[in-house]
Amino acid sequence: MTTAAERMPALYLSHGAPPLADDPVWPRELAAWSADLPRPTAILMVSAHWEEAPLALSATTTVPLVYDFWGFPERYYQVRYGAPGAPALADSVRKLLRGAGMPVQDVPDRGLDHGAYVPLKEMFPDADIPVLQISLPTLDPRKLLEVGRRLAPLRDEGVLIVGSGFFTHNLAALRQEGLPSWSVEFDDWGNRALLDQDIDALLDFEHKAPAGRLAHPRTEHFAPLFVTLGAAEDDLGSGRSVIDGFWMGLAKRSVQYG
Template sequence: MSDPTQVPDSPDTHGSTDAHGSTDAHGSTDAPTGRMPALFLSHGAPPLVDDVRWVSELKELATKLPRPRQILVVSAHWEAAPLTVGATDSRVPLTYDFWGFPQRYYDTTYDSPGAPDLADAVAALMPDGQAIHRDETRRLDHGAYVPLTVMYPEADIPVLQVSMPTLDPTTLLSVGRRLRELRDQGVLIIGSGFTTHGLPFLTDSRPNATPPGWSVEFDAWARERFAAGDIESLVDFTHKAPGMPYAHPRTEHFAPLFVTLGAADEPEDIPDQVIDGFWMGLAKRSLVVN
C-alpha cells in the first residue's frame, strides 16, 4: 500500500525538554526517565470510567510503565490534515466531543500542563517543507483525557495531542517512525482508538453485552496478527480481517494503532497485549510496544 502523502523516515535527532523548564510546580524535571514504550489503548466512550475492570486494568498498566516526562496522544477523534498540533495552554477547555451523556461527563476536567517544547519537537521531526498547523483552541478530546484520568489522575505530566493527518495505515506508520525518537526523551506515545468500533451494528448497548460475532472474529484475528508480528496483514485489515466492515464502518478507531506500531523499534516486533475483553460488545484489546 502506498500513498503520495507518505511521510519519509527522519535521519535527524531532536531533543525534547520539559515544558516548564528544568523544574516546575508540577514536579517535572530534566532528569531522564529512560526510554518509554508506546501504547495503543482502546479508550471507548466516557462511561468506560465507570467500568471497574477497565479502570483496574488501566491503573495496573500505568504502575508497570516508567513514569513519563511528557505524553503525546494521537486520538481517533481528531482527523486534520496536515498534521496539527493542539493547544499547549492548560487553561484551554477540554474538547467534549460527545453528546447525549449525563452532565457529570461534561464536568470532567484534566488540567495537565501544556507541552510547548514537545509541540516544537514534533514539528521539527516532520519533513522539511511540510506544513504543520497549530490549533491553540483545541485541547484534549475524550480519546486522550478519558484514559489519562485513570492512568495519571494527578494530571501533573505535560500532555500534547496531535491530529491524524490521514487514515492511511502506511502513512501513519511513517508518522510513528518520525515520532519514535521522542521515546528516548521520556515521551510516552499513545495511540488511542478501539480494536472494534461498529457502533451502528450493536443491538445491545449494555456494558456487559454479549459481543456480536463480527467483533469477536475481528478481535481474534487481531490477536493472532499481533502475536505473529504480521504488520502486512494489519496494514491491509480492511481486506483481510474478518468482521469487516461491521467491526470498523469507518477506520478512524483502528488508525491510531499504526502510529503506535510505527513508533516501535520495528513495526514487526511482537507487542505485549496487556488488555483484552469486551465492553458493550466492542473489543478493547490494548498493546504495549517497545
C-alpha cells in the same frame, strides 16, 4: 527536551466512552498499566476523535477539554483534566515532521478530546504530566505508519507515545445481546496478526480480516494503531496485550511495545 534514562514504550489503547469511569474493571486495568510504566517526561496522544490535515498540534497551554459527545448525563460534562501543555514536545514534533517534509499546523485553542482525557484520567489522575495531542492527518494506514516512524525518536526523550482508538468500533451494529461475532472474530484475528508482527496484514485489514468492514466501517478507531506501530518499529517483537476482553460488545484490546 530532557533525555530520559529509560526509553519509553509506545502504546495503543482502546479509550472507552465517558462512562468508562463507571466500569468496575476497566479503570483499574488502566491504572495498573500506568503503574508499571516508567514516568514520562511528556505524553503525545493521537486520538481517533481528531481528524485534521495537515497534521495539527493542539494547545500547548492548558485550555478547556473538548466534550465531543452528546446525550450523556451532565456529570460527564463536568470532568476536568488540567494537564500542563507541552510546548517543548510541540517543538520537537514540528522539527521531526517538517524535517521529513510533512506539513504541520498549530491549533492553539484545541483542548484534549475524550479519546485523550478519558483514559489519561484513569492512568495519570494527578494530571501533572505535560500532554500534547496531535490530529490524524489521514486515515491511510501506510501514511500513519510513516508518521509514527518519524515520531519514534521522541521515545528516547522520555515521551510516551499513545495511539488512542478502539480495537473494534461499530456502534450501529450493536443490536444484539451478548458479544457480536464480528467483534470477537476481528479481535482474535487482530491479536494473532500483532503477535505474528504481520504488519502487511494489519495494513490491509479491511480486506484480510474477518468482518473487517463490520468491525471498522470507518478506519478512524483503528488508525491510531498504525502511528503506534510506526513508533515501535524496532520493538515489535516485544509487543503484548495488556488489556483484552470486551466492553458493550466492543473489543478493548490495548497493547504495549517496549
